[in-house]
Amino acid sequence: MKEGTQQISLPYLTAPATIARLDNGHTVVVIPKPGEVVHLHTVVRAGSILEDDHTTGISHFLEHLMFKGTPAHPAGEFDRVLEGMGARINASTSKDWTQYYVTIPKGQDGAFYRLALELHADMLLNPLLPEEEIGPPFDPSGPPVGQKRERHVVIEEIKMGKDNPWRRCLEAINRLMYHHHPYKREVIGTEQVIASVTRETLMGYHRKWYAPDNMATIIAGDLDPQMALADVARHFTFGPNRAGELPTFPAEPEQTEARREALTGDVQTGYVLAGFRGVPAMRLDEVIALDAAMVVLGEGKSSRLYQRLVEQHPDTPFFDVGAAQWEYREEGMLIAYGVCRPDAVQTSADLLLEQVSRLVAEPPTDAEFEKARTRLEARFAAEAEWAMGLALRVADSVVRGGDLSAYTEYLPTLQRLTPAEVAAAVRRYLQPNRLALVTMAPGGAQ
DSSP states (O other), X not given: OEEEEEEEOOTTOSSOEEEEEETTSOEEEEEEOOSSEEEEEEEESOSGGGOOTTTTTHHHHHXXXXXXXXXXXXXXXXXXXXXXXXXXXXEEEOSSOEEEEEEEEOOGGGXXXXXXXXXXXXXXXXXXXXXXXXXXXXOTTSSOOSOOOHHHHHHHHHHHHHTOHHHHHHHHHHHHHOSSSGGGSOTTOOHHHHXXXXXXXXXXXXXXXXXXXXXXXXXXESOOHHHHHHHHHHHOOOOSOOOOSOOOOOOOOOOSSOEEEEEEESOSSEEEEEEEEOOOTTOHHHHHHHHHHHHHHHSSTTSHHHIIIIISSTTOOEEEEEEEEEOOSSOOEEEEEEEEOTTOHHXXXXXXXXXXXXHHHSOOOHHHHHHHHHHXXXXXXXXXXXXXXXXXXXXXXXXXXXXXXXXXXXXXXXXXXXXXXXXHHHHHHSOGGGEEEEEEEESSOO
């Protein structure tokens, strides 16, 4: 049943986690977490990176439809039964993966946990994707149709995004950064694809990618590890399909000059976003160095952006500023942003870019570096206290790297980090020729 079972010590936990690759390729991690709550978390290596122009958005659409029943459990029963036991249920889709999770009281003698695992596995492996839940295909530019099914739910989500200034800015910055790599596509997809994609296409996508060698299940709770492994093997009864190796994609060519896009919208404030392509998620040393740099630049009220552009700047045009790194398997994204007065968008863009440039010319001081490192360690520790936060971190490591090393090595790598390494990462990734700048100012609906 189990191939290569290992016990691995995790930071802040007194008992080791157990990780096993089952004979069918399914990776299972059992994390000892004292208490009466169990968190079930399954991640599928299937996100928008695997789509093309004809299937864009189907990873996310399939996520919606996975809750619409199985041969054993009709639509609605999954939510009704689990929520009746006090469970919290959710799912999400990204560029790299789709993940499904249930947080539930363990119940007397583990009864709630076992039922939740059975339902969780059934939903993931045996979805019906019924036509009546998907809804008939239609022309999204044509007259309204009568049946408002799941196609309409997702299309309404797409339309809401077009009315959201942040979503529009982020979509624009993504377009500027990626012209060739599949990361150029939005996870949510397009109205045209969602309105027309067939059940057969969705089922084929599920058969291809929801295979044991393309999935990892993490269980965090006060459970016997060997029994939990046996529970997963018993309930996740896969067919013969295997996903095999994920496809590889040519790297996006390096930018040679800054790219800019000015948007207008029916907005009452201005928006400025400066983005830079980052580093693959498994280059842990540089990921952590850039995490520290983003803390110094724009996380919290003691950051450079807040202090220099909000607190200290006379007649500041900014209402809010910040910076963050978003990690993806093949290449991350670094974002500095500001929300500003609508009459000062260009001035705000200039001020924001000046602070980004100054971070290159004036690397973090020793005091800034130590503050950033302390904040990152505290964040890591807080996530370890929370079953879902812990599972998310572990899932990220397993899915993107194939093992737990990105999780277990995070703190040692952070503790070895030096100011010089942060400065080097900033110089490498925040160069002016790598800039993607998006602004939005008032000016009508488009």
